Amino acid sequence: MSALLSLRDVWVEYGDRIILEKVDLDVEAGSFVSVVGPSGAGKSTFLRVILGQEAPTRGKITLDGAPLAPECGPDRGVVFQRYSVFPHLSAVQNVAFGLECAQAPVLARLFGAARKQALAEAAAMLEAVGLGHSLDLYPAQMSGGMQQRLAIAQALIKRPRILLLDEPFGALDPGIRADMHALITQLWRQYDLTIVMVTHDIREAFTLGTRVLALDKRRHDPHAPHRYGATAVYDLPLVKPAPVDEPLEEAAA
Numbered sequence: 001m002s003a004l005l006s007l008r009d010v011w012v013e014y015g016d017r018i019i020l021e022k023v024d025l026d027v028e029a030g031s032f033v034s035v036v037g038p039s040g041a042g043k044s045t046f047l048r049v050i051l052g053q054e055a056p057t058r059g060k061i062t063l064d065g066a067p068l069a070p071e072c073g074p075d076r077g078v079v080f081q082r083y084s085v086f087p088h089l090s091a092v093q094n095v096a097f098g099l100e101c102a103q104a105p106v107l108a109r110l111f112g113a114a115r116k117q118a119l120a121e122a123a124a125m126l127e128a129v130g131l132g133h134s135l136d137l138y139p140a141q142m143s144g145g146m147q148q149r150l151a152i153a154q155a156l157i158k159r160p161r162i163l164l165l166d167e168p169f170g171a172l173d174p175g176i177r178a179d180m181h182a183l184i185t186q187l188w189r190q191y192d193l194t195i196v197m198v199t200h201d202i203r204e205a206f207t208l209g210t211r212v213l214a215l216d217k218r219r220h221d222p223h224a225p226h227r228y229g230a231t232a233v234y235d236l237p238l239v240k241p242a243p244v245d246e247p248l249e250e251a252a253a
């Protein structure tokens with residue numbers, strides 16, 4: 001099977017500081033890759049280059065065999081730990097906005113039947129993430145868990161080829177985290193997603209991932225720590241049990 005996402009000899013340098021060095025990676029469609037590593041190793045940098053927010057200093061990245069477009073398009077969705085959603089838009093407007101941007105790139109606004117259709121699609125996606133009863137709430141009226149559900153709906157509405165998650169559950173309480181783990185696992189299966197998730201939580205990495213990738217430096221120069229960057233030091237495939245279909249619960253306020 002050919003890879004959906006490929007990185008070949010990817011380096012990221014800031015001035016004379018090497019952050020990532022010689023990253024070679026193939027991500028198969030449908031996989032769930034958890035990325036772990038010490039603080040400052042370059043995990044978020046790694047996500048930013050896949051997202052296209054930043055170009056690698058050297059190396060090649062392809063998505064579906066084609067060079068990665070320099071800016072983030074609808075083929076890549078992203079959810080950050082916080083502040084992924086627009087505070088001045090309601091839940092349904094937040095999610096519909098993604099469709100409006102894609103379909104009306106100049107005005108970022110649809111009208112008439114097209115807008116009605118976008119709002120209906122957004123409402124269905126909010127239903128899928130357990131926010132079917134919260135369409136008109138604003139982010140400030142939602143709990144942290146609900147806001148992350150909203151951010152996931154916003155990322156998924158454009159049907160991305162790959163979903164990038166940067167510590168998406170890091171700010172949530174343990175109980176809510178468990179609910180979010182169930183949700184993301186269900187969405188991953190339901191929408192045949194390919195996911196790359198950065199996490200500090202090693203248990204989360206193993207619970208959710210089909211593969212755990214550890215980014216760290218292979219070499220250290222104590223006199224010049226900036227001389228070497230991080231690369232994939234471990235790459236562990238995991239065997240997952242067969243899915244059990246469970247009904248999704250509505251998010252608690």
Ligand SMILES: Nc1ncnc2c1ncn2[C@@H]1O[C@H](COP(=O)(O)OP(=O)(O)OP(=O)(O)O)[C@@H](O)[C@H]1O
Nearest residue numbers: 014017019037038039040041042043044045046200
């Ligand atoms: N735009 C930039 N210019 C210069 N240095 C940067 C830039 N962005 C990141 N860095 C540096 O690159 C290194 C890696 O940062 P990054 O945020 O990718 O690490 P991380 O593994 O995600 O860290 P954490 O786990 O603490 O979130 C850090 O030392 C950071 O200071």
